[in-house]
Amino acid sequence: MGFVTRLELKPAGVYSFAATTRRLVSFEKSAYQVRDGRLYRTLRVGGRPIVVGLGWRGEALFAEVEEVLTPAEEEALTKTLRRMFSLDVNLEPFYVQMEQVPELAALVRERNGLHMVLDPDLYECLIKTIIGQQLNLAFAATLIRRLIDLAGEEVAYRGELLPVFPTPEQVARLDYADLQALQFNRRKAEYVIDLSRKIVDGSLDLTSLLSLPDEEVVERLLPLRGVGRWTAECLLLFGMGRPNLLPAADIGLRNAVRRVYHTDAQPTEQEVRQLGGAWAPWSSYAVFYLWDYLSQPETKE
């Protein structure tokens, strides 16, 4: 205790912390926890796990860490949090554009200030996305939590132990049967462990993807067993925060489009791609708002 590091991070434009974090506790119950009305999540800074308390005060994201951080660690944490909470994304041009899309204008307006929350790193994003393939979100969250409890470590915080998302090394040490015991299917157990082992032995370097354009990232990822186009697009969306992704085959997106555009049948991937043409260069945010609409159709501010 004793020493506390406090950070105040101002957003680039209109920002609703309430709308942005509303979905975290239910969808990401594996990672975010609420204590006393405050949001907490464990993160690695310079390899060591810490607990970050998050809130909104005045016009800024307020982060608090009960640790002594070096200046370099503090800078790294600041950078991570700005990226995770999309604090540098100014949505004004998106909002202006969506006013011209009749089907989306109202639901976008209702979600004023809603930002994407990214995963802290590409590995966590990749593993969570693979686990989520084809499963309903609730069950996916259960499996993710079980993986964290099995493979990850814990960090002590105010008298309790909080789970930390495992490193590739920690997952690489598991056997397929360990994950099957958690009710992963056999193939998914292989994907998760094999990809972790590739990262450990150096044959897969996710950070090298950061500098590549979207399509090249997809091309590099597709040969990996367990990674299809949808998974690669999710990594671009929730790992990197790329602004113009359209995972048109996504079942949730297609359901949302069906509701919002009032098509009688579920639209095909091609039809979604066609409708989504009007969303560029903000497709990622249009998709994200549609996903949010799907899970909370009558959200009010």
Place this chain on the structure above:
DNA sequence: GGCCAGGACTATG
């Protein structure tokens, strides 16, 4: 109780 979940792989025409 059947069918679908914010898919991907594999085997078969």
Place this chain on the structure above:
DNA sequence: CATAGTCATGGC
């Protein structure tokens, strides 16, 4: 190429 079957289980 194109399609069907498979996977584990929760929720509706």
